[in-house]
Amino acid sequence: MVRKRGMARDPLSWIGEGSERQPAREEEAEERTKTAEAVGEGEEAWREPEAVRKLETNELPKFATLVPVTARLSESQVEFLDSMERRIMRNRRRRKERITKNTLIRAALELLRTLEWDWHDIADEEELIYRLRQAARVG
Numbered sequence: 758m759v760r761k762r763g764m765a766r767d768p769l770s771w772i773g774e775g776s777e778r779q780p781a782r783e784e785e786a787e788e789r790t791k792t793a794e795a796v797g798e799g800e801e802a803w804r805e806p807e808a809v810r811k812l813e814t815n816e817l818p819k820f821a822t823l824v825p826v827t828a829r830l831s832e833s834q835v836e837f838l839d840s841m842e843r844r845i846m847r848n849r850r851r852r853k854e855r856i857t858k859n860t861l862i863r864a865a866l867e868l869l870r871t872l873e874w875d876w877h878d879i880a881d882e883e884e885l886i887y888r889l890r891q892a893a894r895v896g
Contacts, residue, residue, distance in 0.1 A: 819854070828862075838862070868893075 830838075838858040845856045854860075874892035879885050 820859075823859075823863075 835858075838861055841861055842856060842858055845861075849856075869889070872889070872892040874888050879888065
């Protein structure tokens, strides 16, 4: 009988192997900055991409700090989110971060948190939507 072998006891042990290289990355970043300044570009003209900076400083990307949640949406709601996502991404000048359907949902939840409304005795989704619409008009 052939016995299948699984992963080691610590499947993420390989992550620690790259930590010795961190000082070299910092030195490389300093060297690139010095080179750019020597060429006359200065710090503001020459910037490292944010993704590279995050890798070098061991910062987690935004999505990795968030908790995944599953929500059931109607087809029209998904189409609306797709449309909004495309519209926002197409009509912007500054591109700091990507605006996704998840971003739109998080923003709507933050708006919902700021509204003052009556949470008591809500019978169904229709009544919930009605009360939220009233609260949004007042605020």
